[in-house]
Amino acid sequence: xxxxxxxxxxxxxxxxxxxxxxxxxxxxxxxxxxxxxxxxxxxxxxxxxxxxxxxxxxxxxxxxxxxxxxxxxxxxxxxxxxxxxxxxxxxxxxxxxxxxxxxxxxxxxxxxxxxxxxxxxxxxxxxxxxxxxxxxxxxxxxxxxxxxxxxxxxxxxxxxxxxxxxxxxxxxxxxxxxxxxxxxxxxxxxxxxxxxxxxxxxxxxxxxxxxxxxxxxxxxxxxxxxxxxxxxxxxxxxxxxxxxxxxxxxxxxxxxxxxxxxxxxxxxxxxxxxxxxxxxxxxxxxxxxxxxxxxxxxxxxxxxxxxxxxxxxxxxxxxxxxxxxxxxxxxxxxxxxxxxxxxxxxxxxxxxxxxxxxxxxxxxxxxxxxxxxxxxxxxxxxxxxxxxxxxxxxxxxxxxxxxxxxxxxxxxxxxxxxxxxxxxxxxxxxxxxxxxxxxxxxxxxxxxxxxxxxxxxxxxxxxxxxxxxxxxxxxxxxxxxxxxxxxxxxxxxxxxxxxxxxxxxxxxxxxxxxxxxxxxxxxxxxxxxxxxxxxxxxxxxxxxxxxxxxxxxxxxxxxxxxxxxxxxxxxxxxxxxxxxxxxxxxxxxxxxxxxxxxxxxxx
Numbered sequence: 001x002x003x004x005x006x007x008x009x010x011x012x013x014x015x016x017x018x019x020x021x022x023x024x025x026x027x028x029x030x031x032x033x034x035x036x037x038x039x040x041x042x043x044x045x046x047x048x049x050x051x052x053x054x055x056x057x058x059x060x061x062x063x064x065x066x067x068x069x070x071x072x073x074x075x076x077x078x079x080x081x082x083x084x085x086x087x088x089x090x091x092x093x094x095x096x097x098x099x100x101x102x103x104x105x106x107x108x109x110x111x112x113x114x115x116x117x118x119x120x121x122x123x124x125x126x127x128x129x130x131x132x133x134x135x136x137x138x139x140x141x142x143x144x145x146x147x148x149x150x151x152x153x154x155x156x157x158x159x160x161x162x163x164x165x166x167x168x169x170x171x172x173x174x175x176x177x178x179x180x181x182x183x184x185x186x187x188x189x190x191x192x193x194x195x196x197x198x199x200x201x202x203x204x205x206x207x208x209x210x211x212x213x214x215x216x217x218x219x220x221x222x223x224x225x226x227x228x229x230x231x232x233x234x235x236x237x238x239x240x241x242x243x244x245x246x247x248x249x250x251x252x253x254x255x256x257x258x259x260x261x262x263x264x265x266x267x268x269x270x271x272x273x274x275x276x277x278x279x280x281x282x283x284x285x286x287x288x289x290x291x292x293x294x295x296x297x298x299x300x301x302x303x304x305x306x307x308x309x310x311x312x313x314x315x316x317x318x319x320x321x322x323x324x325x326x327x328x329x330x331x332x333x334x335x336x337x338x339x340x341x342x343x344x345x346x347x348x349x350x351x352x353x354x355x356x357x358x359x360x361x362x363x364x365x366x367x368x369x370x371x372x373x374x375x376x377x378x379x380x381x382x383x384x385x386x387x388x389x390x391x392x393x394x395x396x397x398x399x400x401x402x403x404x405x406x407x408x409x410x411x412x413x414x415x416x417x418x419x420x421x422x423x424x425x426x427x428x429x430x431x432x433x434x435x436x437x438x439x440x441x442x443x444x445x446x447x448x449x450x451x452x453x454x455x456x457x458x459x460x461x462x463x464x465x466x467x468x469x470x471x472x473x474x475x476x477x478x479x480x481x482x483x484x485x486x487x488x489x490x491x492x493x494x495x496x497x498x499x500x501x502x503x504x505x506x507x508x509x510x511x512x513x514x515x516x517x518x519x520x521x522x523x524x525x526x527x528x529x530x531x532x533x534x535x536x537x538x539x540x541x542x543x544x545x546x547x548x549x550x551x552x553x554x555x556x557x558x559x560x561x562x563x564x565x566x567x568x569x570x571x572x573x574x575x576x577x578x579x580x581x582x583x584x585x586x587x588x589x590x591x592x593x594x595x596x597x598x599x600x601x602x603x
Contacts, residue, residue: 002053004046007087008036022047025055025083033088040084046075053090055081085256131164137261138166138235144257145221145250147237151176153185154225154233154265160185163233180236181206184222188234194223194258196251219245223254225262232262291333293326294477297470299462303330310457311337316409318394318454319432321461324511327432328392330461335388340428343387348380351396359401360417363408369418381414381425388428394454395435399445406450429454464506464513474510475501478517479529488521494528500536559587 002018016023016033024031026042043058053075055063062069064082073081081088134152142150151173152164165176173179183206188195197206197220219239225232235258239245290304310317311334319327328347335345353361360369364379380389391397397405408414409429413422431454440446464471475493483490493501506512520533531537545553559577563584566572570588574581 002090002092004033004081005089005091006033006035007089009085011036018046018048018053020048025088035083035086037084037086040086044083134164134265135166135170137265138164139170141235141237141254141257141261142166142168145237145254146239146245147219147221148239149173149179150235150237151180152233152235153180155189155231160189160234179238181220184220185234185236188222188224189231192224192226192231194221194251194255196221196246196248198246218242221246221251221254223251223258225258225265227262227266232266235261291336292329293333294474295467295470296473297462297467300467300470303459303461306457306459307334307337310334310459312339314338314428316429316454316456317431317459318437318457319430319459319461320437321432321434322463322507322509323434324509325461325463326510327434327461328390330459331388331390331392331430331432334430335390335428338388338428340387344384345388345390346380346384347390347392349392351393355398355401358398359404362401362405363414363416365417366419369416373418376416379414379416381408381427382423384427385425386427388430391429391431391454393433394431395433395437395440395446399447402447402450406447406453409450409453464509465504469502471501471506471513472498475513475517478514479521482518482521486521488524489527490521490524490529491527492529494530497529497531497534497536500531500534504536556587556591559584560591 004016004018004023006014006016020032023033023046024042025033025035025044025046027035027038027040028042031042041058041061043061044063045056047054047056055065055070055073055075057063057071062071063073064070065073065079075081075090077090077092079090081090138150138152142148148168150164150166151162153160154163155161162176162180165173165179167173184195184197187205219242221237223235225235235254237254290300290307293300293304295301295304307330317331317334319330321327331347332345335341348361350358360373360377360379362379362381364377364382365373366376367373391405408425412425412427414425415422437446437451437455441448441451464474472493475498479490479493482488501513508515516534516536517529519535520529524530524533559573562573562576563570566576570584571581574584577584
């Protein structure tokens with residue numbers, strides 16, 4: 001009858017007959033075949049379709065057949081399936097279950113090794129200190145091999161460095177380097193294969209080595225730690241007093257242990273590197289940070305220098321720039337660096353409050369001043385007394401209210417709506433707008449006297465698209481911040497995402513970048529954000545022109561700008577540009593052919 005013969009470390013072989021259509025396999029007690037390996041998950045199964053037996057692995061899990069990893073395999077007679085530390089031999093006929101004494105002894109040694117590996121894995125779950133983990137690793141290796149000393153040597157660049165040196169008493173060895181055989185280590189590094197030496201003084205290959213002769217080495221076993229083919233280091237154990245201590249069984253056990261330990265060490269090293277990288281990133285970020293603002297580009301450094309100069313004064317500041325450039329953050333930083341830092345910083349958005357309520361919000365009102373005024377209320381001016389009042393979107397303020405605002409700023413006195421009693425206020429005024437107030441003045445929508453009162457110093461914030469690599473610094477800062485806030489698995493940006501961020505024009509500036517980062521963190525399926533997660537696909541990225549086309553585009557736009565400055569006077573434009581007038585005429589003819597209407601000469 002078809003059967004599976006189970007061999008596992010520390011357990012006698014057991015034969016299971018396959019008499020069911022589906023035979024379940026796993027470490028859980030409810031399986032038809034219970035594997036004595038706690039690291040093996042449930043979900044393995046053998047399926048019989050009436051003709052063949054097929055073994056299946058659960059999702060994202062594999063087993064080994066004939067030295068190759070499989071997730072599904074049709075069994076033939078005398079094939080071996082390896083699941084974790086368990087060996088399952090498939091036969092089509094019944095076989096006896098006799099076990100040789102040597103095999104039983106080997107399984108006991110295997111059990112001890114896997115027990116130590118399990119204990120070390122459990123320690124990893126509860127310990128994050130790398131040095132403590134490495135000490136525990138070597139203590140387990142020494143105990144498994146019955147060596148009297150063990151060394152963990154890690155590869156750092158081109159140099160081998162002894163990270164752990166332990167003896168049988170779980171004590172550190174001070175003169176570690178002097179107790180190692182260079183020739184044995186060199187062979188393992190070169191071949192990346194384990195080496196066992198039962199009696200080094202009599203070994204044909206190593207007997208003549210100076211290190212072996214000097215140390216009078218007896219038994220040595222040296223195994224590489226490999227992570228996906230990359231050499232992480234070496235486990236070196238030895239005993240100078242006992243010959244023939246290490247046999248092939250010991251080498252096999254230690255090799256299996258080392259292959260598992262390499263993954264654990266690689267993860268621990270990676271965690272340690274991430275901590276150092278995170279620390280370095282935070283240190284670099286502190287260098288880039290100016291309060292709550294981040295930036296290293298020349299335009300932002302110029303803004304920061306200006307803030308440092310004007311912050312200690314009480315001078316009025318008009319902060320201009322496109323929407324989303326961080327005007328309120330800069331205003332807050334001016335306040336925080338001023339003598340008023342301990343007093344209120346009050347913000348009012350002049351464009352977000354209905355016109356009929358804005359005066360009350362600014363100056364307050366008394367009970368009965370208008371319908372709904374059921375009690376006295378102080379305004380933003382009174383709330384900011386002693387501190388700073390930030391008038392955001394000042395360009396949205398109605399022209400009628402601008403007169404009262406100007407008087408309040410000049411006289412430092414306000415009147416509540418419905419009241420005739422003046423109230424003195426001591427405040428510093430900071431204002432911000434994304435509008436061109438000079439054009440608003442020309443259009444009669446903003447008072448010129450108020451403009452000059454507010455614009456004692458102008459602080460223009462550059463758009464994100466001209467800030468160079470600042471956009472990547474800010475993106476990574478926002479990514480780290482919101483990943484922690486949302487407890488997300490996202491850890492970084494893909495190279496393509498970084499390129500897309502750098503190329504995007506960011507019409508919404510930092511506000512747009514922040515919103516796209518938030519969305520990507522929440523919706524991303526991976527630990528790395530790609531361009532698609534940010535919504536930065538090819539259709540939203542700016543078109544890249546050839547150098548010739550870019551030159552032509554710039555020349556065309558520049559000629560049109562100079563023509564506009566000269567009110568369409570072609571002759572004066574040619575003279576200003578230092579070109580022959582025919583150049584300007586040909587430009588205008590081409591513009592006319594393309595359907596554009598450049599400025600023409602005045603009548």
